[in-house]
Amino acid sequence: MFKNGQIGKIDGKDKEPSLSARLRRVHDEWKSLSDQELEEFVLGIQAIASSDEIIPVMARTEGGKKVYVSVRRERDPRLRADAIRVHGRDCMACGFNFEKFYGDIGKDFIEVHHVVPLSKSGRTKTSPKTDLIVLCANCHRIVHKQRDICLSLNELKSHIGRQ
Ligand SMILES: [Zn+2]
Ligand SMILES: [Zn+2]
Secondary structure (H helix, E strand, O other), X not given: OOOOOOOOOOOOOOOOOOOOHHHHHHHHHHOOXXXXXXXXXXXXXXXXXXXXXXXXXXXXXXXXXXXXOOOOOOOOHHHHHHHHHHHOOEOXXXXXXXXXXXXXXXXXXXXXXXOOOHHHHOOXXXXXXXXXXXXXXXXXXXXXXXXXXXXXXXXXXXXXXXX
C-alpha cells in the first residue's frame, strides 16, 4: 500500500520499482482496470484453476483507431432495390419480417445476399431474381459464418428445419 492510498509493489526505498518491458506491457494493459475488476480477474483465475477453461473473462481495451486497406467489389444499389421488389421483405430462410417484429422502425429493413459471392464470381451480370436473395440479419450472418464457405439457402433452411 503506497502512502497515497494506491496499492502496488514498492522497493526498499518506498519507490515504485522500475518495470521490465514485459511487466510494463502488463501494467499498461491493466492500469485502467479498477480494483474491483482486478479482483474479479484474480478470483476468475482461482475459480477456473481446476477446470478446463483457461481464458478468464475480463474487460479489455478496444476502440483504438486502425487503418485497413481492402478491396471492395463495386455494387449496384438498383439491384438491391430490385431484389427487394422481387423477393419482398420476409427473410427467405426463417420468414422473419423486421416491420412485423419491430414496428415502424423495422420498416423497409432486410438484407440482400449474393447467392454466389462477388468475391468468387468477380465482375458479372447479376439477376435480382436468381442471383440475389433477401435474409434477416441473423440468417445473413450465419450463411457467412464460416470463412470462405457460404451456405446455400437450402442448406440454411435445412439447418433450421424449414425444408
Ligand atoms: Zn432469417
Ligand atoms: Zn451475403
